[in-house]
Amino acid sequence: MNTDRETREKLRAFLLLLFGIFGILIVVWRLTCYQFQYDPKHYPVDYGAYNVLSYFTLQSNIFSSVYLIIRAAALYGSKRARKFAFNPTVTLFVTTYIIITGLVYNSGFLLGMSPPLRWNTPYSAMHSFTQMFHHVIMPVFMTVLFLFPATDEKIPRKAPLLAGIYPLVYSIFSIIRGAAGKMHFYPYPFYRPDFYTDLFAKGRESPMPAAYALMLPALIIGIGLFIGTAALLRLIYNKRAEKRA
Numbered sequence: 670m671n672t673d674r675e676t677r678e679k680l681r682a683f684l685l686l687l688f689g690i691f692g693i694l695i696v697v698w699r700l701t702c703y704q705f706q707y708d709p710k711h712y713p714v715d716y717g718a719y720n721v722l723s724y725f726t727l728q729s730n731i732f733s734s735v736y737l738i739i740r741a742a743a744l745y746g747s748k749r750a751r752k753f754a755f756n757p758t759v760t761l762f763v764t765t766y767i768i769i770t771g772l773v774y775n776s777g778f779l780l781g782m783s784p785p786l787r788w789n790t791p792y793s794a795m796h797s798f799t800q801m802f803h804h805v806i807m808p809v810f811m812t813v814l815f816l817f818p819a820t821d822e823k824i825p826r827k828a829p830l831l832a833g834i835y836p837l838v839y840s841i842f843s844i845i846r847g848a849a850g851k852m853h854f855y856p857y858p859f860y861r862p863d864f865y866t867d868l869f870a871k872g873r874e875s876p877m878p879a880a881y882a883l884m885l886p887a888l889i890i891g892i893g894l895f896i897g898t899a900a901l902l903r904l905i906y907n908k909r910a911e912k913r914a
Contacts, residue, residue, distance in 0.1 A: 771808030
């Protein structure tokens, strides 16, 4: 029986390791094989290859891939890896971020706000596949993994609030960088002040303080989405951890 269990653990570890390494390789491909594809709505300006690292999508996928590799190491027997990968709070953070990545992209896709998928050239096909991997495959995979706690340790009550810190810092940095940087690069349109003036002022000129005033409630709602999602995941995780105990 122990041998069968060890075999299953090794197979599970191999799957996680394979998935994590594949996720890292996709990021490497995006950086090394970058090609600018002009799109007047979604990609009007070429900001260079390495600005893709500014996207929350890529960051949350890197977090998830690294987490999977460390969790695989934990299943292979690394005690140091176990402290990180089996920490339920870490698991909550990583899963929350990748789920929000999937939710925002797919909601935007349905509303026509996310870039369309194109399959007409090899590069376009690979790029579209990475979009599917980052926004659909990885979020689903991490959600399923989350439903199987590695230990019976529960997620503490304060963890969902802490899950909102990183996206808050990320948002503030992105807004300041976009406003002060030479290229005025914003990773997402909802960080741009003119997004709100165009939306609410219908193209009429509006002072910047008004634009940022409109941005503030949107930012609060966005951080609330992270905290609320983390709180819901915490309830689910803790109930499953109880059954494991």
